[in-house]
Amino acid sequence: MQNPMELIIFIVAIAAGVLVFLLTFFLMRRGRGSKVTQEAAQEVAQRTANLEHGLSTLYASQNELNGRLDQLTQGLEMSHTYLSQLLEERLGAVHQTLGQNLSEQSQKTQESLGTLATRLAVIDEAQKNIIELSGQVVSLQEVLANRHTRGAFGEIQLEGIVKNALPPNAYRLQATLASGKRVDCLVNMPNPPGPIAIDAKFPLESYRAMREAGDDTARQAAQRQFRADVLAHIKAICERYIAPGETADSAIMFLPSEAVYAELHASFPDVIEEGFRKRVWIVSPTTLMATLNTVRAILKDAQMREQAHVIQTEVTRMTDDVRRLGERVGKLKKHFGLTEADIDEVLKSTEAIAKRIVKIEGVQLGEVPAPREAVTQPPARPAAATPAA
Numbered sequence: 001m002q003n004p005m006e007l008i009i010f011i012v013a014i015a016a017g018v019l020v021f022l023l024t025f026f027l028m029r030r031g032r033g034s035k036v037t038q039e040a041a042q043e044v045a046q047r048t049a050n051l052e053h054g055l056s057t058l059y060a061s062q063n064e065l066n067g068r069l070d071q072l073t074q075g076l077e078m079s080h081t082y083l084s085q086l087l088e089e090r091l092g093a094v095h096q097t098l099g100q101n102l103s104e105q106s107q108k109t110q111e112s113l114g115t116l117a118t119r120l121a122v123i124d125e126a127q128k129n130i131i132e133l134s135g136q137v138v139s140l141q142e143v144l145a146n147r148h149t150r151g152a153f154g155e156i157q158l159e160g161i162v163k164n165a166l167p168p169n170a171y172r173l174q175a176t177l178a179s180g181k182r183v184d185c186l187v188n189m190p191n192p193p194g195p196i197a198i199d200a201k202f203p204l205e206s207y208r209a210m211r212e213a214g215d216d217t218a219r220q221a222a223q224r225q226f227r228a229d230v231l232a233h234i235k236a237i238c239e240r241y242i243a244p245g246e247t248a249d250s251a252i253m254f255l256p257s258e259a260v261y262a263e264l265h266a267s268f269p270d271v272i273e274e275g276f277r278k279r280v281w282i283v284s285p286t287t288l289m290a291t292l293n294t295v296r297a298i299l300k301d302a303q304m305r306e307q308a309h310v311i312q313t314e315v316t317r318m319t320d321d322v323r324r325l326g327e328r329v330g331k332l333k334k335h336f337g338l339t340e341a342d343i344d345e346v347l348k349s350t351e352a353i354a355k356r357i358v359k360i361e362g363v364q365l366g367e368v369p370a371p372r373e374a375v376t377q378p379p380a381r382p383a384a385a386t387p388a389a
Helices: 004-030 035-145 147-165 205-211 216-241 258-267 269-278 285-306 308-364
Strands: 171-176 182-187 196-199 251-254 280-283
Touching: 147 171, 147 182, 147 285, 196 216, 205 216, 205 258, 216 251, 216 269, 216 280, 251 285, 258 269, 258 280, 258 285, 269 280, 280 285
Parallel strands: 196 251, 251 280
Antiparallel strands: 171 182, 182 196
16 A cells, blocks of 8 residues: 555445445345346345446546645655755855854954953053052141241242243242341332242141041141241241331232132131231132232333333434434435426427438438427527628
8 A cells, every 4th residue: 555545445436345245135135036136136236336437536536636735745845855955055144144243243352351451551641650649648648737848838839820820020939038037039029119028838637637626626826826927927028028118018928729718717807807907818829820920010110110221321312313314315305306397398399300201211212301390309509600701
């Protein structure tokens, strides 16, 4: 058998044949020789024939079904082959695309890792700089903790600001007054007001205690100490660096810290007013630069006033030079007028000579001279009397 279906049909056909045979045998045994039996036998035979025909038809249908199944199997095999090829192609394309994407992603990842490594190196370098800066800040705190080193720090900052704002001949650093007191900077202002002294020392211990106070009691005590220190410093500047006849009637207290300056103006207006009364002006680096720019303008104006008489003398001399230049231009103009008149006379003589040359050329060529009315000639000069022959 080719397949199980054919086996099933064969078994059904055998069973049908056996059944027909048994039925025929049973009917013939019960009514042997009778007409009814014969008709039944004929009917059984007819049904057997119909069953055989149906089985043949079923077998033919089965063969046709087997053919269609074979075609369907071949189509499925072809579809399977096509799908397999298409799947392999798609898988190959996906594999290639995936490989390219993985390669690009790997390259981008390597570039990102390289950039990250570079930035990490920069961060490490910045971390080193921060560590060094922290050390420098600690060193700066140590410098500011000592009064003498703090004074030196203020003097250095003052020196830098003064050098950037004023010309070298407009100030003196560490100048000694007649009283023997040494001032950090003395600005050479003209009289009035005269030289102005600048002191660069500033009280920081009480300010730091005020900032670091843990409760109101400690803060109030630190504020009182801070006020007392600043007032004492203002008084010392007034007594040491304001010398009538030698310096101006005011002085400057330089605070190298903007925070201390802002704290004074925000919380201690009475200290600022006391400085006004003592004529001690409190400045920060920013306000000192503005003050020195004003001083530079004043010095420039003073220099211009000192040179005003020189400028006036030179202007007078320049006026005399302009007057003499005008006289000489007038004389030159007269000379040009005489020269112009002489040139006109020369041109007239030249025209007369040219006309006479034309007449002479006409006589040589035999031309008829033009009438006198048509020829423009200069007025004839009176002829001299000819003596008689």
